[in-house]
Amino acid sequence: MMLAGRLIWVERTPLVFGLEWMPVLGEPELAGAQARREGASHQALSGNPPAALGLVRGLKSRQPCWAAADLWARQHPQGAVACVVPLGPDAWHVLASHEGVVLARADRSYPDADLADQAVEALRLAYPRLQVRPCDADGNEVLQALARQAASAPPLVRVRRRGGWLALLALVVLAGAGWWGWGVAAEKASALEQASDSRLLWERALAHVLAQRPVHGEQGTRTLLQALYEQPVQVAGWVLQQVHCQPGAGGWQCRSEYRRLAAQADNRGLLRAAPTAWRLDFPTLDRAQAAWTLPLAGQPADPARLPASRLVARDWASALQAVLPAFTALRMDAPQAVQVPPPRDEQGRAVAPPPDLPRLASRLLKVEGPLRSGELLAPLSQSVSWHKVSLSHAPGARPGLKASRLVLHLEGSLYENQE
Missing domain, CATH: 1.20.5 (Single alpha-helices involved in coiled-coils or other helix-helix interfaces)
Incomplete structure (x- = not known):
């Protein structure tokens, strides 16, 4: 839910902190319609050309106000730059931008400085070259600089209702x-x-298509990786060979395969030692298969929150390139339009799409590398739907930057908004 921003006066300049930032969808002129759909009271555009839309709800001031995060981005047109500004005894606010555009996960306050620092480090995972600018104890120097920047920047725009x-x-x-x-x-x-x-018919048709492959996001990706970490490598003399998971009814359907290596190992011992959630089967005397379910439900992609294609090509791909050394393979294909079968009216005739229907695309992703490297992908998975995941165990492998005894294989799709 969108929260009301925090209004702080710096001498005679009102600055607003805590906007919700999202990629600009389509032409910047359509930002007003998006702001109305989100129920915002004011909006701001960041970047030249505009690449991010900031929204705030419930702002009561009748005087011109400025978005502090946008002013920060204007001060830093190059590189990835962040700072933590104290706004009070219980508010440490993170401002961050990349190439003059406010970052979607910035412009947020935290109740203590440690949490704010953790938020900055989370941003660093996506932007390894992120520079953190120092801030004075009371934040006055940063606030004064933002107020001076307001003289050459447009204020927040009130969202007009229709x-x-x-x-x-x-x-x-x-x-x-x-x-x-x-x-x-x-x-x-x-x-x-x-x-x-x-x-309405087209929105339902689009929603039906998006529901077929829901987005798992950062938290869903972490949950999936954690389930793989928890798979025992050895159980009662049986050694893990591989794990396969695919989304299905009721969650991810997974199968872990084990081989009997210890001479004294037997089926009875594995049945006693296995996790209670496993459903064991023994295809041969030396092989065992454990079926289990991971209750991981994704959410259908929200077209209003998907990144624009140009931002994917510029920012998301750059973040992916930054983590490339930690993987043996990292492939991102060209975008393909998301195909939506035309809905039909009561007479069975195909309905023409509305001119402003979101034009969505997806890119195929394939990942291979050490299981530990999967953590680098989680912050980049906000708009990703995973289709397959598998884990291979190679006991003889020598660990290194790109090598591990536990090798992760991921396949999914990245959703985006075509421009």
């Missing part, structure tokens, strides 16, 4: 135009209703 005055205008027209005016208005109302029905 609908009420249009309805009133329609009533006035009907009253003055009589029956003929009513007929024209009725035709327009019917056309608007048909357009609304068409949009």
Whole structure:
């Protein structure tokens, strides 16, 4: 849920902290419509050209106000730069930008300095060259610099609501135009209703497609990796060979395969020592298969929160390149349009799509490398849907930067908004 921003006056300049930032979808001129859908009271655009949209709810000030995070980004047009600004005894605020654009996971306050520092380190995983600028004890120097930047930057834009005055205008027209005016208005109302029905049908069709491969995000990726970490390498003389998982009904359906290596190992011993959630099967005298379920439910992708294609090509790909040395293979294919079968009306006719329907695409991702390196992918997985995961155990491998006895294989798709 979008939170109200925090308004702080620096001398005569009101600065707003705590906007929710997201990629600009489509043309910047459409930002107002997106802000209305999100229920924001004010909006700001960051970047040249605009690449991030900042929204805030419930801002009551009638005077021009400036987004502190955007002012910080304007001060640092190159590189990835962050700082932690104390805003009070219980508020340490993180400001961060990359190439003059506010980062989506910045512009947030934390109740103590350690949590704010942890948030900065989390940003560093995605931006390894992140520079952290020092801040004075009370933050006054940073705040003064932001206030001076406001003189050359646009203020927050109030989000105008639509609908009420249009309805009133329609009533006035009907009253003055009589029956003929009513007929024209009725035709327009019917056309608007048909357009609304068409949009609803297409939104449902798009939602159905996106639900087929839900986004797992950072937390879902960490949960998946943790489940692999918890697989025992040896159980009662049986040694792990590999693990395979795929999403299915009720969560991820997984299968761990073990081989009997110890001479004294037997089926009875494995049954006694195995985790209670395992469903064991013994295809041969020397092989065992353990079936288990990981209750990991993703969320259908929200088109309004997916990154723009140009940001994926610029920022996300750069972050992926930064972690490339930790993997043996890291492949990202070119974007392919997400195909949505056209919905049909009551007469079975295909419905034409609305002109502003989101144009989504996905990129195939394939990853191979040490299991420990998977942690580097988690912060980059906000818009990723994983299709397959497997783990191979190679006891004879010599550990190194790209080598490990436990090798991770991941396959998924990255969702994005085409421009």
